Amino acid sequence: MPQKRSLPTVLDLSKSELEALVVGTGEAPSRTGQLWRALYHERRASFDGMTFLSLRCREALKRRYVISPLDPVQCLASKDGSTDKAVFRLPDGELIETVLMRYEPDGHRKVRRTVCVSTQAGCALGCTFCATGQQGFRRQLSVGEIVSQVMFMERLAGTDEEAQMADGTQTRSERQSVTNVVFMGMGEPLANYDNTLSSIRTLTDDQGLHIGARHITVSTVGLVPPILKLADEDQPINLAVSLHAPDNVTRSETMPVNRQYPIERLIEACKTYIAKTRRRIFFEYVLLHGQNDHVHQAEALGRLLTGTLCHVNLIPVNPTVDGPYRRSARECGSAFQAKLREYRVPSTVRTEKGIDINAGCGQLRARAVAVDAEVL
Numbered sequence: 001m002p003q004k005r006s007l008p009t010v011l012d013l014s015k016s017e018l019e020a021l022v023v024g025t026g027e028a029p030s031r032t033g034q035l036w037r038a039l040y041h042e043r044r045a046s047f048d049g050m051t052f053l054s055l056r057c058r059e060a061l062k063r064r065y066v067i068s069p070l071d072p073v074q075c076l077a078s079k080d081g082s083t084d085k086a087v088f089r090l091p092d093g094e095l096i097e098t099v100l101m102r103y104e105p106d107g108h109r110k111v112r113r114t115v116c117v118s119t120q121a122g123c124a125l126g127c128t129f130c131a132t133g134q135q136g137f138r139r140q141l142s143v144g145e146i147v148s149q150v151m152f153m154e155r156l157a158g159t160d161e162e163a164q165m166a167d168g169t170q171t172r173s174e175r176q177s178v179t180n181v182v183f184m185g186m187g188e189p190l191a192n193y194d195n196t197l198s199s200i201r202t203l204t205d206d207q208g209l210h211i212g213a214r215h216i217t218v219s220t221v222g223l224v225p226p227i228l229k230l231a232d233e234d235q236p237i238n239l240a241v242s243l244h245a246p247d248n249v250t251r252s253e254t255m256p257v258n259r260q261y262p263i264e265r266l267i268e269a270c271k272t273y274i275a276k277t278r279r280r281i282f283f284e285y286v287l288l289h290g291q292n293d294h295v296h297q298a299e300a301l302g303r304l305l306t307g308t309l310c311h312v313n314l315i316p317v318n319p320t321v322d323g324p325y326r327r328s329a330r331e332c333g334s335a336f337q338a339k340l341r342e343y344r345v346p347s348t349v350r351t352e353k354g355i356d357i358n359a360g361c362g363q364l365r366a367r368a369v370a371v372d373a374e375v376l
């Protein structure tokens with residue numbers, strides 16, 4: 001019903017806001033916990049079956065809220081089955097995308113299922129190598145719109161689990177759905193700071209989705225004030241910073257934000273973040289052929305980051321259809337990495353998965369894969 005679609009999502013409410021709503025309909029405050037669990041733990045899709053709430057309360061919820069604000073308009077699966085991408089229409093017609101990536105166990109790591117979420121419809125920052133950046137900013141996503149993306153992918157990942165349990169390749173005790181979340185989809189998460197942080201609190205809530213903070217990564221283009229603010233939050237999440245060049249001239253060519261927050265200020269903020277949180281930072285470096293992949297630039301990057309608690313992810317660019325950039329040769333990535341090694345800066349050259357369904361943000365999946373591969 002069209003009228004219904006314009007209602008906000010109940011997932012936008014904090015626990016205390018939910019309690020005020022529940023108590024306002026005459027329920028005991030203790031019902032809030034049950035409602036919270038029904039929404040986030042049991043992933044109920046409708047208020048109707050929540051019979052632990054009075055009819056009055058359920059009707060009040062239905063009149064004022066929907067549960068999921070997402071209308072999936074396209075779901076694509078990669079040929080190798082490792083990656084799914086969903087495009088969602090939001091109640092006001094804006095489109096966003098979300099990606100689910102599956103990883104088989106390797107070495108010391110268990111099965112992982114990582115969701116890459118969007119935090120804004122469009123993006124104002126205009127990085128020249130990014131398809132989303134070329135669309136411009138539309139609006140901020142709400143807390144519920146961010147969390148719902150993970151919950152949708154939970155259901156998708158859950159169907160894998162049922163299949164694995166049925167064929168005996170996974171037992172109930174090994175059962176897990178989404179294990180990691182990376183804030184690397186459309187938009188700049190730190191430009192939607194409050195909603196990003198609130199959604200992290202919901203994702204990590206042990207009565208809800210219960211995803212460990214250490215399995216959550218927030219990526220930023222390098223906004224200095226929110227990086228410093230994040231350093232004071234009590235959230236042991238991972239921070240990834242898109243660097244993509246070791247000098248201001250080169251960086252400003254592809255990342256207009258560098259004119260506002262040049263490299264010196266950005267690195268200083270990163271060092272403050274590391275000193276306060278004692279956590280390493282992931283620096284993302286998309287290799288653009290002929291632009292930032294020369295050995296002398298690797299040397300400059302080594303000088304810039306030597307002695308810093310960090311890890312560099314070197315990511316061969318995924319060229320967009322109309323974009324001006326070409327992928328660097330494999331040898332180029334190896335030479336770049338070897339130079340960083342001379343400066344004792346740890347790095348990894350990444351390859352991406354699910355490239356055949358990458359129809360949206362040019363770098364979305366590549367960046368997400370690169371950082372996630374380093375996060376346990």
Ligand code: SF4
Nearest residue numbers: 123126127130133187
């Ligand atoms: S790379 Fe990220 S910050 Fe840059 S334009 Fe794309 S979405 Fe925005």
